[in-house]
Amino acid sequence: MSAASDTRTVVVEREVPHPPEKVWRAIAQPHLLEEWLMKNDFEPSIGHRFRLQTSWGFIDCQVLSIEPNETLSYSWAAMGVESVVTWSLAPTEKGTRLRMEHSGFKPDQRQALTGATAGWQRFFAALEELLARTQ
Amino acid sequence: MTTAQDALFRGLADPTRRGIFERLCREGAQTVGALTDGVGISQPAVSKHLKVLKRAGLVSDRREGRQTHYAAELRALSPLIDWTSEMAAFWDARFDRLEDLLNRMDQ
Numbered sequence: 001m002s003a004a005s006d007t008r009t010v011v012v013e014r015e016v017p018h019p020p021e022k023v024w025r026a027i028a029q030p031h032l033l034e035e036w037l038m039k040n041d042f043e044p045s046i047g048h049r050f051r052l053q054t055s056w057g058f059i060d061c062q063v064l065s066i067e068p069n070e071t072l073s074y075s076w077a078a079m080g081v082e083s084v085v086t087w088s089l090a091p092t093e094k095g096t097r098l099r100m101e102h103s104g105f106k107p108d109q110r111q112a113l114t115g116a117t118a119g120w121q122r123f124f125a126a127l128e129e130l131l132a133r134t135q
Numbered sequence: 136m137t138t139a140q141d142a143l144f145r146g147l148a149d150p151t152r153r154g155i156f157e158r159l160c161r162e163g164a165q166t167v168g169a170l171t172d173g174v175g176i177s178q179p180a181v182s183k184h185l186k187v188l189k190r191a192g193l194v195s196d197r198r199e200g201r202q203t204h205y206a207a208e209l210r211a212l213s214p215l216i217d218w219t220s221e222m223a224a225f226w227d228a229r230f231d232r233l234e235d236l237l238n239r240m241d242q
Contacts, residue, residue, distance in 0.1 A: 008219045009219075010219055010222045010223045010226060012223070012226045012227055012230055014230055014234070016234055016237055018237045018240075018241075022237065022240060023237065025240075026233060026236055026237055026240065027233075032236065032240075035232070035236050036229055036232035036233040036235065036236045037229055037232075037233075098230075098233075100226055100230070102222055102226060
C-alpha cells in the first residue's frame with residue numbers, strides 16, 4: 001500500500017486578530033501551550049522529544065522543524081498511530097492567518113488495533129472518553 | 136449515538152467479550168474450543184459471547200469441516216475510530232481555547 005493514498009489530513013485554518021509573534025508564543029511556550037492544548041514538556045528546538053499529557057496517557061512528540069513566528073512541525077504518536085502536526089503563521093492586515101495541518105492518519109488502523117495489550121487498554125480508555133463526550 | 140455504534144458498544148460492554156475479541160485480534164481466527172482454553176469459562180458461555188459479538192458485526196464465522204473458526208472483524212470498529220472526524224473536532228475545540236487564550240493575553 002502506498003503511503004500517500006493511504007493517509008488523511010485534517011486542516012484547521014483561522015484568522016485571528018493578533019500579531020504572529022503573539023500567536024507564536026501561544027503555540028511555542030510550554031506554559032501557554034498547556035492552557036489551550038495539554039500539559040507538556042515542549043521546547044522549541046529541532047529534535048526535542050516531548051510528551052503531551054492526556055487523561056488516558058501520553059502523546060509522544062518530537063520537533064521536526066521550527067521557524068520562529070512562521071512554522072512549527074512535530075510528530076504526534078498516540079495509540080499506535082503516527083502522524084505529523086504542522087503549524088503555519090502568516091501575517092495579515094488584521095492579524096495572523098493560523099493554519100494547522102494534522103496528517104498521516106490511515107483509514108484502516110489495523111496496526112493500531114492489533115498492537116500490544118497496553119495499546120488496547122489505551123484504546124478502550126479513549127473509547128470511554130469518546131462515549132462520555134457523545135452521551 | 137447511531138444504531139451501529141450502539142450495537143458495537145453493547146458488544147464490547149462485557150469484559151469477557153472484550154477479552155475474546157482482543158484475543159481474536161491478536162492471535163487470529165480460532166475455534167470455540169481454542170478460545171475456551173484460557174478464558175476460564177465454559178464452552179457454551181464462550182459460544183454465547185461469540186453470538187453477541189457476531190450480531191454486533193465484530194466477529195465472523197467460517198465453517199471448516201466439523202469446526203467453526205471465528206475471526207475478528209476490525210472493520211466493524213471503524214465508526215468508532217474515524218480519526219479524521221475525531222481529530223477535526225478535537226482541533227476545532229482547541230482552536231477555540233487558543234483564541235480564548237490570545238484574547239486573555241491582551242489584558
